[in-house]
Amino acid sequence: MQEASSDRTRVSPYIWLLVIITVAISLILLLLALQEITSEQKDETLATYLLLAGAVLLGSAAYAMIQTRKRVFRAKIESHPIMTTIECKKCGFKSTREFQRGDYIFKESERCQKCGNPTIIAAIYREVKEKEKKRFTS
C-alpha cells in the first residue's frame, strides 16, 4: 500500500504543474482578449480567437482537475453502513442499531427494552441507495 500511495503522490505534482501552467496561459489569453476588446482599434476576430483559446485551455485544466479528483476519491473500498434489527419475541418491539462483530441472524440478544423478555436478531442488512434512473424495468 505504501508503494501505491507514494506513486500517487509522485504523479500528482506533475499534473499540478501542468494544470497551473495551463491556467496561467489561459488567463493570459483571456487578458489579451479583454485588452483587444477594450482597445481603440479593436480586431474582433482576433479577440474571439483569443477568447476561444483561453476558454478551451481553462476548460481542459478544469477537466484534468476533476479527473484526478475522481481517481483519488475512488481509491477507497466502498463500505455501506450495516444495520442490525433486534426484535422482541413477545411484544414485537423492534430496534435497529449498527452491526457489531459477533452479531448473527437468529442470535439471542439482550433483554427487551419494553417488556424485559429475551430478544433475537431478526435482520442484518445493508441499505443501498439506487442512484440510476429505472429504465427498461419490465
Next chain:
Amino acid sequence: MNPLIMLTTLQYSVAQFIPGGDWIIQLIFYLFFFIFILYGQKIQMYVMIREVQGSLYRLKYIRDEGRKITIETINEIGKPQSDPTPRVDRFLEYFTISPQSLDPAGIVWKLEHILNIRDARFKDEVKLMAPSADKTQAHNLENTLEAAMALNYIYKIIRHFYLLGKKTLSLYVIMQLQMVLPLVMREAEAYASALKAFAYGQPIGDGAGALVAASLMHGHETRKIPEDCVVATVQIEGRSAFVIKAEGPGGNVGKPGDAIKTIIEENEGKIANIIMIDAALKLEGEPVGEVAEGVGAAIGGPGVDQFKIEEAILKHRIPINAVIVREDVGDAVSPMRKEIFDAVDKAIERIKQVILEKTKEGDKVIIAGIGNTIGIGQ
C-alpha cells in the same frame, strides 16, 4: 479537444502578429499531421497502457488493503503468539491443481478428493495462524483468507498481462487486457467487499438460500448431518419437510450434496419432492431480490454437490424444483442488501405454493437452502 482544429484557429490568429508566422504555423500543422498518421496507433497504445496502469494501481491497493484487513482480523480474534504476516503471505500464494480431464469418467470424485485436501489444509493453516479462534471465527477466517487469495490472484494476472504488453508492445495483448478490465475490476471490488463481510462475520447476498432455510427451521430442533450441515423437521401445510442448510453462523457452505443424499437414504428414497433455494446471478436490468422458480439442482460451486444431488434423485426418481433469488456478482458476495433480505418472505411463499401444488398431505419433502451461511444462525 482536437489539436488539429486548435492549430488551424491559431494559425490565423498568430499570422496576424508575427511577420512570416504563417509559414511556421503551417509547418507545425503538417508535422502534427504526419506524426498522427505515422504514430497514431502507438499513441493510442500508450494511452491504453496508462489506463491499464491506473486500474493496476487500484487492484494493488485493493489487494494490499485486503491483506491488511486479514492480518488485523487474525491478530484481533486469533491472538497468535507470533506475527502471522509471513504465514499469511505464504498462504496467499497457495494454489490448487484441478484433476486431469482427458479421460473425464470419475473426475467428480477426484475433484472432490482434491477439494477435501484443500479444505483440510485451510483448516489446519487457520488453526496455526489463529489458535484462540472458536469454530465460527475459524470458518470466517478461512473465508477471509480465501477472498484475500482471490484478490492476490487477480492482481498478479493483470500485472502479468500489463508487463507482457509493455514488454512486447503488442497492441493486441494490451487491447485484450483493456477490454476485460471493467469486468475484472467489478469482480475485484466484489471480492474486496466480501473480504470485509467475512472478516466481520456479516451475512452476504449469497446466503439468501441459507436464510430462507434458517427462517423455516427457526424454533425447531436441529441435528447435524454430514458434511457441516444441519437439518430440522418442520411441518409445512401438512407435509413433513426436512429443511437443510449449512451450519451457521460461521462462514460455511457445507456439502448439501451429502446432506440431501443422507436424508434420501434415511427415508429409503420415499421423498415426494426436493426444493432447492439459492441465490442466482441476475442479468443486468433484472431487479435485485426477484424470486423465480424452475426445475433442477440450484447449486453453484465446483459442481461436485450438484453431481451428487443429481445422482441421488435419479436413483429414486425424485422430482426437483428450484427457487432462486436474483442478485448480481457484487451483491452476492457483499453484505446482504435489504432487497435480498426482503425476498426471503417471497421465497417462502413460493416454496409453500410449490409444496401445495406438487405434493399430497402427509408426503415428505426436502427443502435445501444453499449458500454461504455466514452471519446466519439457525
